[in-house]
Amino acid sequence: MDDKHRGCQATSQASVENRRRVFRLVAGIAAGMTTRIALADDEAQILVGDRLVLHTTEGAPVALRPADVRPNKVVLAFPFDPATRKIRNESRLSKILLVRGDEAKMDEETKKRAAGGVLAFSSVCTHAGCDVNAWMAKTSKLLCYCHSSQFDPYDSGKVADGPAPRPLPWLAIKLEGEELVVAGPLSAPPGAPA
Ligand code: FES
Numbered sequence: 001m002d003d004k005h006r007g008c009q010a011t012s013q014a015s016v017e018n019r020r021r022v023f024r025l026v027a028g029i030a031a032g033m034t035t036r037i038a039l040a041d042d043e044a045q046i047l048v049g050d051r052l053v054l055h056t057t058e059g060a061p062v063a064l065r066p067a068d069v070r071p072n073k074v075v076l077a078f079p080f081d082p083a084t085r086k087i088r089n090e091s092r093l094s095k096i097l098l099v100r101g102d103e104a105k106m107d108e109e110t111k112k113r114a115a116g117g118v119l120a121f122s123s124v125c126t127h128a129g130c131d132v133n134a135w136m137a138k139t140s141k142l143l144c145y146c147h148s149s150q151f152d153p154y155d156s157g158k159v160a161d162g163p164a165p166r167p168l169p170w171l172a173i174k175l176e177g178e179e180l181v182v183a184g185p186l187s188a189p190p191g192a193p194a
Contacts, residue, residue, distance in 0.1 A: 044122075044190050045088035046096070046171065050079035050182040052120075053087065055095060060085055063179040066116030069100045072137045076123050079182055092131075093190045096171060097123035098180070099135055099142065105154050113172035115180055119153050120171040122190035127164040129192040142168065156187070165193055 053061035054068075055076040063082070069075050075098040080087045088094060101119045103111065110119070121142070125132050130146035141150040141160050149162030157168035172184035 042091050044091060044093035044186065046079045046094055046182055046186060048182055048184060049082065050088065051082050052077040052096060052098070052180050053080050061087060064098065065178045065180060066118050069098045069118045071100050072135050074099050074133050074135050074142070076131065076133060092124055095123040097121045097132055097142070099153055101153060105140065110154055113170060115173040115175045118173065118180060120173045121153065121157050122169040122171070122186055124191045125149055125164060126166045126168060126192060127162070132168060
């Protein structure tokens with residue numbers, strides 16, 4: 001391997017390690033720490049208490065409600081701070097997928113992390129990082145069009161088909177009033193493996 005490629009590999013590895021380190025910090029904050037830490041724009045920033053806003057929104061964010069997540073449609077969202085009413089950041093790693101589930105198909109664990117019938121996951125495919133942005137109504141699976149990985153929202157985002165090597169990380173959400181609110185950290189670091 002020449003020096004150029006060795007350098008690229010080292011940079012890539014450092015980036016992955018940095019991403020994992022920041023994920024652990026964010027998870028710690030979400031678990032109850034009160035310290036806020038300045039994070040780079042290319043890292044996931046999702047804190048407990050955050051509201052969710054449509055990912056294409058411009059201007060002041062309006063918190064999504066369960067009624068905004070229609071059956072058989074995937075909604076992509078970013079977390080925002082309800083105090084400052086600012087989106088945390090617009091890193092793809094912060095992007096969240098919302099889908100309306102059928103509560104009759106949810107086990108108790110799945111129900112606990114749903115809000116108003118809505119389930120939340122990282123939107124970043126664990127294969128090569130495309131957006132998971134489609135819902136297959138007939139089989140009740142989430143689909144990534146890039147290489148056809150499918151994920152089961154009723155089984156903790158488990159891979160149902162395709163090349164993805166690990167489940168889609170889930171995000172516990174809850175209702176405050178009519179608003180969808182982040183209730184815990186992502187179940188695993190978002191994105192494709194190193
Ligand atoms: S990036 Fe999603 S299946 Fe390949």
